Amino acid sequence: MSSNDSLSTLSTLEVNGKTYHYHSLPKAAEKLKNIGDIDKLPTSMKVLLENLLRNEDGETVVPDDIDAIAHWLAERKSDREIQYRPARVLMQDFTGVPAIVDLAAMRDAVAKAGQDPEQINPLSAVDLVIDHSVMVDQFATPEAFKENVRIEMERNFERYQFLRWGQSAFENFRVVPPGTGICHQVNLEYLAKVAWTKEQDGKTFVVPDTLVGTDSHTTMINGLGVLGWGVGGIEAEAAMLGQPISMLIPEVVGFRVTGKLPEGVTATDLVLTVTQMLRKQGVVGKFVEFYGPGLDHLPLADRATIANMAPEYGATCGFFPVDQETLRYLELSGREQETIDLVEAYSKAQGMWRETGKEPVFTDSMELDLSTVEASLAGPKRPQDRVGMPQLGANFDLILEQSGQADEKNKKVPVKDKDYTLSHGDVVIAAITSCTNTSNPSVLMAAGLVAQKAVEKGLMRKPWVKSSLAPGSKVVTDYLDKAGFTSSLNKLGFNLVGYGCTTCIGNSGPLPDEISAAIKEGDLTVSSVLSGNRNFEGRVHPEVQANWLASPPLVVAYALAGTTRIDLSKDPLGEDQQGNPVYLKDIWPSSKEIAEAVSFVDGEMFRREYGEVFKGDEEWRGIPIGEGNTYNWSDDSTYVKNPPYFTEIDKPLKAMSNVKDARVLAVFADSITTDHISPAGSIKPDSPAGKYLQANGVAVNDFNSYGSRRGNHEVMMRGTFANIRIKNQMLDNVEGGYTIHVPSGEQMSIYDAAMKYQKENTPLVVLAGKEYGTGSSRDWAAKGTTLLGVRAVIAESYERIHRSNLIGMGVLPLQFENEQGVEAQGLTGHEKISIEGIDETLKPGQMLKVTAEKDDGSKVTFDVKCRIDTNTELDYYKNGGILHYVLRQMLDA
Structure with a gap:
């Protein structure tokens, strides 16, 4: 597969009578200078080394790139830029639809340029799993799943029709239909191979299974020993089209695990502890690799739970090397014996097999004794803010004090036509949801056991709680049924609502009208408790300000308690049939009980559910699709529109230019997330996007969510910065997507101001604090920014994916030096901003000069760092974005 192979590493491996070709790391070690003992190299770095060996071509990968890994082992860090080629790409439908829209638009551009549109095809294997569209409209009823699926198909018909066309029009592109599972769990249980095979020149090559995904929680697959992480949809599209991913050789932080989890503590408690530790350590942009004797006691599902949360602790990935537990899980999940044997043989041949006692070297390391982990939640608005379960009630009281509501802690608001009241801290949403935990049989069986014991005691969920169960795959339903827990979960209102992300991504659906009215009437700070991975402000539900991440069994417990202002370690959940208090300890399962329940899981469940995974039901197969290799865009569609990105692709490339007299669109403080920037959740009728939809004949009840309309740039640009x-x-005590149109002094929506500035031919910049773009890898956070006319963002620091995405859409990310940000420079957002040094001499990391002119004519001048970090990123920026670069390369070929 390598055209050069300067180290002569090509070797063969015999497994079950079949010959596989591969590039041998031990052979490379014999010839690499400075490599020393290759066993000391972290396994995740070995995957990168193999990728470079295999793709050495003298252009994108040269011998010095390979040698840089040897230098890494000596220095334990590197500033070398490498070009990395993953084996495949994984998408979910929210990010996948706009990616396929872009590919369709690229086909149009190629046809317009007089060339064959079928040039535009994924060159790498691409799987898209439809998992983000189902909403919890119906709940706590036997009909909830069937009705939610019906509504989902009705709402999303145009999108699904488009994806069905893409499935037939593009090669190397598969779609997993709705109602199947969450993309990360489908990846873990079925799509991932661990050892990937490719046919070339009549030979079978084996390589490490690697991928990038358009969801930041792609990292979950690292629990299986598969290196993968989230990228923006823009970057993923380039990878699909054969472009390497440009990256700096990462630092690798080792996380040593010892001991065993104590009785009663779950994998969720562990992952919240790990997330807090790593976020405090500071691992943004780094690999984290887990090692140590504690891994001998850590099931694969627990590893996947920890790996899933890498975006929450800020790492590129949280990697677990292949070992005996990996093989056990492959067998459990119904993989072919041929695959399992190849994984073992290849991992051992390459020195990628984990053995207890053999420990690599790392850039830095930290350690956790599993026996010290305690029952935990995280919140109210950041996943790294862990709270011990006994402290939750006191923590909530502190939140009320900080928000000026201390005097009304015990306020009770009557709920219309009900015999109960609502108070601060009451749980109005309890959701077993998200890929983080619904991949893990131990915590789901624990939830089933808690439900079973609660029903036996006569407990019920509180009537103000909206409860839901959204498993990550149909296999979960199978094993909950087989263990006998489904009926108990149903009795407590945890009926199946769908197979998808639901509440964790904001698809929690509406609260009952009377609950919503009471919250508004009393200005109540109410809670959600969910087994998800994200709890940012405004994400779960616009009326719920305090959102707590917890294990599935704790979700059930808090639904029974009905409030988060409680210490479950000593306060009763309710009363049994005899009026006696029932405590959490009375219904909490033992580790032995959980293990016995988990034993119901078997490989036949996986083989049955994934037997025809791409086929879909009759309704999916019955969706009509148009013929042709280009898409027949509908002017009437409010879901799928031909985007304006490539209108000038057949014209000469414009030279880069300085920014002169730009206006500030908005000024943001620290920790602005992609949830804040990118359109997400429900669409308000009086918002710019809502007004657009109504003007196009869409009734308010048919708005659907922003995520479902990501294929329509008109909706999405109106929802950018509209959280x-x-x-x-720039505004005092105003929440929401508003700004000041500076020349007129008028307050208006950010979208309306941006359009007004565009008419005035005024370029725009955004100013921000630390960790700009934290969170999900939402490509629309960058696409919307560029469509609003923003030329540059100046922030104190960036989250990895969003910085890359800004460049991918032609927006320049700049960084204040030494935390001398907006406040230190005395900026208000009313200045004219000019940026010098943006020309053909621009280099990665270059310092640029910014001049801010105030209303009185005085000027502030300061230097910023250009956060284009690599030469490849610079090429993308020069071309106006990554897809423009790819398209021009094709047209010029």
């Missing part, structure tokens, strides 16, 4: 919780520092 109800975002705070523009």
Whole structure:
């Protein structure tokens, strides 16, 4: 597969009578200078080394790139840029639809340029799993799943029709239909091979299974020993089209695990502890690799739970090397014996097999004794803010004090036509949801056991709680049924609502009208408890300000308690049939009980559910699709529109230019997430996007969510920076997507101001604090930014994926030096901003000069760092974005 192979590493491996070709790391070690003992290299770095060996071509990968890994082992860090080629790409439908829209638009551009549109095809294997569209409209009823699926198909018909066309029009592109599972769990249980095979020149090559995904929680697959992480949809599209991913050789932080989890503590408690530790350590942009004797006691599902949360602790990935537990899980999940044997043989031949006692060297390391982990939640608005379960009630009281509601802690608001009241801290949403935990049989069986014991005691969920169960795959339903827990979960209102992300991504659906009214009437700070991975402001539900991440069994427990202002370690959940208090300890399962329940899981469940995974039901197969290799865009569609990105692709490339007299669209403080920037959740009728839809004949009840309309740039650009919780520092005490149109002094929506500035031919910049773009890898956070006319963002620091995505859409990310940000420079957002040094001499990491002219004519001048970090990123920026670069390369070929 390598055209050069300067180290002569090509070797063969015999497994079950079949010959596989591969590039041998031990052979490379014999010839690499400075490599020393290759066993000391972290396994995740070995995957990168193999990738470079295999793809050495003298252009994108040269011998010095390979040698840089040897230098890494000596220095334990590197500033070398490498070109990395993953084996495949994984998508979910929210990010996948706009990616396929872009590919369809690229086909149009190629046809317009007089060339064959079928040039545009994924060159790498691409799987798209439809998992983000189902909403919890119906709940706590036997008909909830069937009705939610019906509504989902009805709402998303145009999108699904488009994806069905893409499935037939593009090669190397498969679609997993709705109602199957969450993309990360489908990946873990079925799509991933661990050892990937490719046919070339009549030979079978074996390589490490690697991928990038358009969801930040792609990292979950690292629990299986598969290196993968989230990228923006833009970057994923380039990878699909054969472009390497440009990256710096990462630092690798080792996380040593010892001991065993104590009785009663779950994998969720562990992952919240790990997330807090690593976020405090600071691992943004780094690999984290887990090692140590504690891994001998850590099931694969627990590893996947920890790996899933890598975006929450800020790492590129949280990697677990292949070992005996990996093989056990492959067998459990119904993989072919041929695959399992190849994984073992290849991992051992390459020195990628984990053995207890053999420990690599790392850039830095930390350690956790599993026996010290305690029952935990995280919140109210950041996944790294862990709270011990006994402290949750006191923590909530502190939140009320900080928000000026201390005097009304015990306020009770009557609920219309009900015999109960609502108070601060009451749980209005309890959701077993998200890929993080619904991949893990131990915590789901624990939830089933808690439900079973609660029903036996006569407990019920509180009537103000909206409860739901959204498993990550149909296999979960199978094993809950087989263990006998489904009926108990149903009795407590945890009926199946769908197979998808639901509440964790904001698809929690509406609260009952009377609950919503009571919250508004009393200005109540109410809670959600969910087994998800994200709890940012405004994400779960616009009326719920305090959101707590917890294990599935704790979700059930808090639904029974009905409030988060409680210490479950000593306060009763309710009363049994005899009026006696029932405590959490009375219904909490033992580790032995959980293990016995988990034993119901078997490989036949996986083989049955994934037997025809791409086929879909009759309704999916019955969706009509158009013929042709280009898409027949509909002017009437409010879901799928031909985007304006490539209108000038057949014209000469414009030279880069300085920014002169730009206006500030908004000023943001620290930790502005992609949830704040990118359109997400429900669409308000009085928002710019809502007004657009109504003007196009869409009834308010048919708005659907922003995520479902990601294929329509008109909706999405109107929803950019429109989150109800975002705070523009240019305005006093105003929440939501508003700004000041500076020349007129008028307050208006950010979208309306941007359009007004565009008419005035005024370029725009955004100013921000630390960790700009934290969170999900939402490509629309970058696409919307560029469509609003923003030329540059100046922030104190960036989250990895969003910085890359900005460049991918032609927006320049700049960084204040030494935390001398907006406040230190005395900026208000009313200045004219000019940026010098953006020309053909621009280099990665270059310092640029910014001049801010105030209303009185005085000027502030300061230097910023260009956060284009690599030469490849610079090529993308020069071309106006990554897809423009790819398209021009094709047209010029």
